[in-house]
Structures are given as structure tokens and as C-alpha cells.
Amino acid sequence: MAKNGADLANDKGRWIDSSVWHGKPHTWEKVRWLVGEWKKISNGRPFVMKGIQTVADARRALEIGCEGIVVTNHAGRQVDGAVGSLEVLPEIVEAVGDKMTIIFDSGIRTGADVFKAIALGAHVVMIGRLFVWGMSHEGVHGCRHVIKSLLADLDILMSVAGYRSITEDVFKNKEALRYSPSGVPPGPGEHAKL
Numbered sequence: 001m002a003k004n005g006a007d008l009a010n011d012k013g014r015w016i017d018s019s020v021w022h023g024k025p026h027t028w029e030k031v032r033w034l035v036g037e038w039k040k041i042s043n044g045r046p047f048v049m050k051g052i053q054t055v056a057d058a059r060r061a062l063e064i065g066c067e068g069i070v071v072t073n074h075a076g077r078q079v080d081g082a083v084g085s086l087e088v089l090p091e092i093v094e095a096v097g098d099k100m101t102i103i104f105d106s107g108i109r110t111g112a113d114v115f116k117a118i119a120l121g122a123h124v125v126m127i128g129r130l131f132v133w134g135m136s137h138e139g140v141h142g143c144r145h146v147i148k149s150l151l152a153d154l155d156i157l158m159s160v161a162g163y164r165s166i167t168e169d170v171f172k173n174k175e176a177l178r179y180s181p182s183g184v185p186p187g188p189g190e191h192a193k194l
């Protein structure tokens, strides 16, 4: 509910205006500090930074101690006309893909989208709008439905394209974007294993 006057002035939630949405870009030094604080309070758990779109930023994130990055333009919601995340994924994978976890999102809608991102070297993909759409339609059942549909779509795609394992046959396999390994779909009992 919208707040005005004294209600707004006394709203403790306003801390977010001065701490997060303060209209100034956060600095790398601040992120380095944040990584240190997170390590202390989390007992050393991994720190992942979201919103990386360039090789230079990916290297910087690695250098200041991030264990993972999310290659994403936040689905184009932050900067209109931002570079496409899938476009920059290969060069970021090439630069830091064997040193940190590469998570990809922005525009994943189908099994083929997941397949492409993994083939280009993402270790993990995330989804945003898909589950929001499911949730707005049917709540928790809608969320389950879209996730199951996405997995089923990927499963069918891998079977008909002739790939059995997403990690062994598809991950970092750019050839998979052009050719099937045998041209023959897996037979009975050789179903794709996700």
C-alpha cells in the first residue's frame, strides 16, 4: 500500500533507498568488501555475482573472490538495448569458464534454449519469467507445471537429437549446435539422462 507523509518518513524499509537504490553505481571495492563479509557470516560459502556481461567484468569478479557469476542482462529489464547475454556467453566462458561457475539466464523459454546455453559453456541456467507466468496462472501448481514442461521439452529435444547426457555430451560442445553425434535417436532404454 502506498505510504505518504509521516508514515513514509517513519518507514524503516526506506533504508533500501539510501543503501541499495541510491542512484550511484556500486564500486568493485565495495564488492570486494561484500565478498569478505559474506565469507565471514556464511562460514565461507560461495559468492556469486549477477549481471556480468563482459569478459573484463568476469575477470574482475574472479579476481575479487567470486566463485561464480551469472551472465545475464536481467532479461533486458535494466538497460534497454543491452547486449544479448547469449551473445557474450562464449567469450566469457573462454576467459573464466574453467575457473568459476558460469550461470546463465535471460530469455530461457524452451529446452532448446537450455541446450544452447549449456553447449556454449554455461554450467547452470536459471529462469525468471517462466515460473512467474506459471505462478500468476496457477500458483505453486503453475510453477511446478512450467518447470516440468521445460525439463520434458529438454528431455525430448535431447532424445530426438541423439544426446544422452547433458553434462557429458552437450556441455561445452559447440558441435552439438550443428550436428547430432550419430544422426540416430537413442533406442529404447537409452533415454536421455538429465
Ligand SMILES: Cc1cc2nc3c(=O)[nH]c(=O)nc-3n(C[C@H](O)[C@H](O)[C@H](O)COP(=O)(O)O)c2cc1C
Pocket (backbone or CB within 6 Å): 050, 072, 073, 074, 075, 077, 105, 106, 107, 108, 126, 127, 128, 129, 130, 132
Ligand atoms: C518482475 C521481475 C523482477 C525482477 N527483479 C530483479 C531484481 O530485483 N534483481 C535482479 O537481479 N534481477 C531481477 N529480475 C531478473 C531475473 O532475476 C532474471 O535475471 C531474469 O528474469 C531472467 O530472464 P527471463 O525472465 O527471460 O528468464 C527480475 C525479473 C522480473 C521478470
